Amino acid sequence: MTTPAPHLVGNFAPVVDELTSHDLPVTGSVPRGLTGWYLRNGPNPHEAASAHWFLGSGMVHGVRLEAGRATSYRNRWVRNSTFTDDAMVYDELGNRDLTAGASNTSVVRHAGRVLALSESTLPYLLTPELDTAGAHDFGGKLRTAMTAHPKTCPTTGELHFFGCGMLTAPYLTYHRTNAAGELTVSRDITGVGSTMMHDFALTAEHVVFMDLPVVFDVERAISGLPMPYRWDPSYAARLGVLRRDDPHGEVRWFDIDPCYVFHVPNAHDEGDGIVLSVIRYPELWRTDSGEAYPVASLWRWTVNLTTGKVTEEQLDDRNTEFPRIDDRLAGLDARHVHTVVAASHPRHDPVPGALLRYDMHTGSVTEHTFGPGRIPSEAAFAPADDRPGGEGWLMTFVYDASTDKSDLVIVDAGDLGAPPVATIHLPQRVPYGFHGSWLPDPGTRVGDVGRR
Template identity: 40%
Template structure:
């Protein structure tokens, strides 16, 4: 049987405490209290997924990758709201619930239970971690993992099972697929520790895989890629030099090695299956893209994203090195010349960028982010106390800012007003937690005047741990 190393002390892991600490209660609340007034035209559910260990972790814990998934849902209709949260019950979570304790260690610990603990089917397997994101596509609600199979969820957040798309994508997909709003096609990728290190696929609007796993050539090492972007012509992947090093992990070292001498490459993968175009640049890291689009007549690709000087997992924010920068960034990629021209749009510490998803792959109008205002000295990595909105068509214009006071805010997701394509007629939504009493709220901010702050604050009956990704799903007709 496996044993737990005594060196690991979960009480000393910042992202297992305070506003990041997991919650274990699954709660249903039929009527939520609202400060302000919920817009009458909102009819749907705001869902957010995030790392939430079911039991106290053993061996290691690496935020934001480790942790069981938990979905938090706020259903809004007719100016009223209800709430429900549920764990994503993978086979490993079910086995741990049966044992009453954690059986799998964090990714860095390599603790894998034996058959006498979990049975032959789960013995020595890695834990499924669908704890990053949640999307709806082709009528399926998917809790998404980091390059692994998502889990299919029911309308009341019940876990229905692992989703392999009819067996066509057995290795899984990314935690950040992109759905083309004009065609309904969903583009995905999946990285792996063994060749081929990177594949991409396309899923039709009917949920059927149109293009199965297609290898991306010219990769010498397995690298971590968290997000992607999509244009009319290309899947856009940023390959930073975050290299998986299994040998080092087996000897007690880090399983991810930052190798800046390798530089960062951007892959433009034609959606029609043509030759992959590559562009090379100095090393930088990307957690999240904003959006990408093709430009005419030059044929370039514009990619907006949040840049970091290096990979940072679990610890302090990455420090700036000579010539490096962080913050909201625009890259113009020339597919023919293989060049990248980067422009820093804002040097503030920001993350979780979102747009109106109806504009994915097209020139977007507004970018929303969670931001560090600089007013709170003890925010943890992944914690933010303000929201910012940028005019993507006028990047030199000052952003609109809402300072959240005692609230720590998360990723802002856009909810369009039904029956209109006007981006100013919708709302931005995010969970927020009060640092003074750890109460959590759903904030609803009008897109027409976001700097004025929320028009409604919905009281959540349990604390919602900070991080990660959410989405607004309007009621389907």
């Protein structure tokens, strides 16, 4: 008898039903001003099998909130060309199909469009009912894949992102849209290898790329390994800095200690430099590509643009991931970073689930624990007022091993030690996944949300 892979059992296993359920039961009180959707994307292989956790077909889970009620839950697969037609990212001749991939990593909204994202594909448009409306290539202008971690500038409304290639140079292309969602900048960045670039950083004045020593290995790909990347100690780790006011200008490179970073909480300009917060791994996939995950913790990098040096500082030693901020402060000096303590990969042992709130100004950390057998996912921030960085809530799907179901839990971001404000009980479990967003209805005034 074959033992199922770790990413196909427990709460990593896919769910098989697409449901629509109404009038969800709630313990506590949903804040009355929260009207919109909480959406989260993650892998959910539609044939109940995949070679790696990262490769399962994307499924978006959504909970609808309206004026103090949890009115519905809905989950739908992202029906991209791989899902519908078994399309491959690369064919036998090496030709790339930008509509093919998993579409399983994040879901965001920009210029009125809701996009399901993963870094191997074009974005896919979702309807308000979470049905798939097709690939979105920005009117034929986007000719690369799109990162799952685009950044929206809160000042200009521009969307910044990048696309990566694996087989042929250029391996990195920087893109920018205006606030209306029209692609206005696409420029190739030369001198970069075929590395696994998952995230980047944005400030008011700069874009920062992370060129790190996890590289594409064609021999692994040919041999059929599900994750064709490996640690390369000979590949230098560095940060590339591009001025936003000169998007086709010089990219300056700054050496850092070897490491890997999946996620950047935020970055901002400060004096003659740039300050980044990152969730840093000391290395990744040195001996067992796609499976071995060392401890990741919160670090600060300070780039001195005058001296060319980067100061690297560990802020905490706790194993944590999936950082989020108040997105209205993206690229600015956001005081608080929220992260998750949980089993972040199927080969990690379960740990007591918690949310952490880091005060980046004082260094203090507060914690919300969920109790035995209750494991949270990434927590998105929902504002309670019009002040960026002000009061608000954290929303996270929490799996309960005792019931084999999941809840959407809402906690007060400013009082993590308090019990949850609301626990919304879902009709089925939500498998562990990746990234999501709180999407208030268009026209909703944040100041109307209130504390209750």
